[in-house]
Amino acid sequence: MTKVDTDNTEDITSDKNDVYHAPEWTKHVIWYQIFPERFRNGDPDNDPHREYVYGPEGWSVTSWTADWYAQTDWEKSLGDKFTDSIYHRRYGGDLQGIIDKLDYLQSLGIGGIYLNPIFDAVSLHKYDTSYYHHVDRFFGPDPKGDEEIMEQENPMDPSTWQWTSADRLFLKLIEEVHNRGMYIIIDGVFNHTGTEFWAFRDLVKHQEQSPFKDWYEVKSFRDEDSNIPFDYDGWWGHWSLPEFKEKDGTLIKPVREHIYAITRRWMDPDGDGDPSDGIDGWRLDVPEEIGKDFWREWNALVRDINPEAYTVGEIWTTKSKEWVSEDLFTAAMNYPFAKIVQSYMIDEDLTASEFLHELKKVRQKLPSEATMVMQNLMDSHDTPRLASMIVNPGREYNENGRPEHGFDVRKPTTEERRLQKLIALFQYTYIGAPMIFYGTEAGMWGAGDPDDRKPMVWPEFDYEPEKKHPLNKERTPDDNNFDNDLFSWYQRLGEIRNEHLAFQTGDFQPLNTDDNRNILAFARFLNLEKFGIVVINKSEEPQSIRIEIAPFELNETAVLKNCLTGRRVDLDKNEIELKLPPVSGAILMPEKQ
Template sequence: MLTKPIEAEVTDELLDTADNNYHTPEWAKHVIWYQIFPERFRNGDSSNDPTGERVNGPEGWAPTPWTSDWYDRADWEKSMGDSFMDGVYHRRYGGDLQGVIDKLDYLMELGIGALYLNPIFEAVSLHKYDASCYRHIDRFFGPDPEGDRAIIEQEDPQNPATWQWTSADKLFLKLIEEVHNRDMKIIIDGVFNHTGTDFWAFRDLAEKQDESIFKDWYAVKSFNDPYVGSVFDYEGWWGHKSLPELKEEGDTLVKPVREHIFEITKRWMDPNGDGNPSDGVDGWRLDVPEEVGKGFWKEWNAVVRSINPEAYTVGELWTSDSKEWVSGELFTAAMNYPFAKSVQRYIIDQSISTNEFLDELEEVRNSFPKDAPYVMQNLMDSHDTPRLASMVVNPGREYNEDGRPKLGFDVRKPNAEERRIQKLVSLFQYTYVGAPMIYYGTEAGMWGAGDPDDRKPMVWPDFEYDPERLDPLDRERPVDDNNFDEKLFNWYKKLGEIRNEHEVLQTGNFVPLPSDEQEYFVFARQKSSLDFAIVVINRSEEPRQIKIPLANFELPEHTYLENQLTDTGIEFSEHSAEISLPPVSGAILIPEQKDQCD
């Protein structure tokens, strides 16, 4: 039964707890991020796999085999239309929270320090950006979907006093505990611009129209009224009626909506409600925050920091305007899409010079508060973009241009030369200022065009996968082996070890070193003249003999520069060193103490 909305305890005193001075959680400077799309990461419990009823599937619907050729369509998919796209969004592979728990040690081996999970709240879709509620984890991510449904139906969605913990909720709390036991952090996706049409308040609104007590929750344009000839209509996110927009007044969400969001924020950040946030999530990634007024985000961030002053909030911000959203009152950081765009142009497309690349990076760094660059999520790909490997296969396109096969996007596996480019990109990603973020499977060799191809099931070393031989447009293509790429995994693992072992690569200043060349560049991460790392990037397809100026560094007696990637030393004089690099490669040079017995 639905009751009158409760009054949330949000006061001026609570707002005052948000320090106007920008603050970064110290832990966020030292982590490597890993983004997980839960439905496609790992099926740890086949007993909770989604059902045809859940996904509104056609007759004969069944979960898609995890190791099948991505473009191979089951009979039930073919019954939905002639195109690959007609049925692909009805697929489910059964990824769940148990699968994430089962693979935490894999992530530790990779050097990961923090997880970002795409939406995990109750929702009908595979992506979960169409929430049915915020107060519960999706029941098909937990061990007892039917039991959880019964629990959910007993509650008053508006009254937190009636909220219980479902089996899926409890498993998520166990995941948090397991993450923290490994000295890792975890953040989740907050989607507070829109819900799904299955959201409890919208269902009531759709049924009762202007008599619903939730008529002011959504941006309704008209109600169904046959007497005046009007029909029920509302604003949908980017025109998508499946994603009704929550209502704003001024620059914030309407009061009952924001109060409800504050309550669910507290629920997941301090599950026990005892004032100790150690059993809750460590922060949030916020979906399309620019589409909600800053007034709401200031109040919401104040709530977050009142619960956990060391929480991390990061906005999905795609442009240079992100600088307006990172401050003491707003977000800790942004997903660093400007970084990704610049790296693509410089290393993959080679459409800008070294000087232009450095200028673009500097402009972004200088636009944020002092410590913010160190906690930015330096991603290359995500669930919203083609995969990094496929960016390399398809150079010369605008970043996140609609990369789908119908627009000429090549869906094949990268060749050896293209993998070298991916490795060079990751080398820079792990050594530049900011926290590298890896999209699940990038380290395992996965490739794919934009949505839906960027959401394939994770490639695991303990599975044997069908070769990818089909094409969504029936074009000719090579037959591509689609198994776990151990060599690439070991490359990312090595980069993670180097970054995690050398604090200078996490918090050192970024210092470009002089060079007249445009096909390579050299920079330092430096905390002092004695504490530094030198990184060399050769994007050329030719081998290079590169001279490295050392005037700004001190190399005490009995030290040498070791290339951390090859475990070999290089010679240096008082003012310079030289290194030979193969085509499309790099080096990470760090002073090491010589063995006095040599």
């Protein structure tokens, strides 16, 4: 048993950077990540058409409730493999669908929404931007009219920019979100564009004569006489994602100025100095691939527009310590957290004490306020689903997460769902901001891209069972409908976190670890009287657990109650004792009688 030691400054977070500031609101939200094309089709009249997505003869929008691995006739015309056609699919998700489901998100306790890219782009994922200053035409109500507006503008001149119907619908979404006391951030993809980006199209056409010849990392211009092709750097070798040129640790001035212009546009749409009608921040794609000088200048602009804006970098490693600071990002997507949780909870590569020690090492590298606002995710659009990580233990986080690598695509069992619930319990009570990938709370499962991007499972829809296998193997059909029990669990965790300030801004203190029995306990506390205690039994056996709660104080009329069951816990002087079933946990809070 480990006694609480309030003098142990290594366990309790302390100020390491007095200059760093995290906006107050970011300490109190539960995040929800939405992949717009796959969240909800709220307006079938704006669905993408065949010519725009380069679909084959007979192409049409895919049925929202169909078996994910079943191929239609037009898909079969592209090849026998599931992956031959999957990226040509569209399901018609749009902004109206998100607006329609804001009540659902509120019922889940969500306070902040992170949208994957919404800017105009050809692909389903929208990381191949065509226009930064416009929302994707198929996310709004009038795609054809929006295209006509775009053609009237000079993209280089913000004074010519107009508001499309999709832009205006996005501004309505922002308003609806804010009216509910919620916040919204969007993806900023500033390292690369798509080949349909207006400047790149001019470069392809005019080559060395293009005014945008210095915007991109061009290796060679086209010379037909010498048989030299046009060649350029694409992100990680993908020609569909041409990279902006970087010079002296930043992007060249015209590119910076364009990015700064669109930053102002979406953060202060009216341009009146009041950012309340704009987005509340940004998630930045692959920021490590652009120099820090650019990000310092950009973050300074963001905070000048809105001092309470939140910027979060996609940092996969513990290098987040180099990127989260007073002059760079507010936070990072906490992938190190996810990896450590997987190692302990799923792969069982760590003992309970090693688990807490690894988490402590990540905390110690950050300013104390930053530990409260890191996005503590388990899965995202770039990883297998959490449920499928549990089905496939013993794999490197986000590596080999595909069926062709032996990744099992079946639905989790009841026992595996129990582990998912325990992971969620820890995610919601550990220090930092929990972030849920759309559908994780509804029971969705899936391997890595593209299977992590299935259409959202909604309770009002009846979905076809998953019968097909991507490798044409035999498979037992899996029911693929909304999981009400799992949703209720996430809903309850959200209520607990939102009701108790200790789980939002409280310090973190380990209380008890027992490696042999695979149990652990910790406290989140504001002071010695306002605290919560979390107990986890990761073992496959029921456990009776005693925990010393000194120096936390309970007055004579107070007891500890398990928020998950409503049961009171006996207090024997400075110790509590409770029994936990296998793979389960408890959240204990003081309650006056």
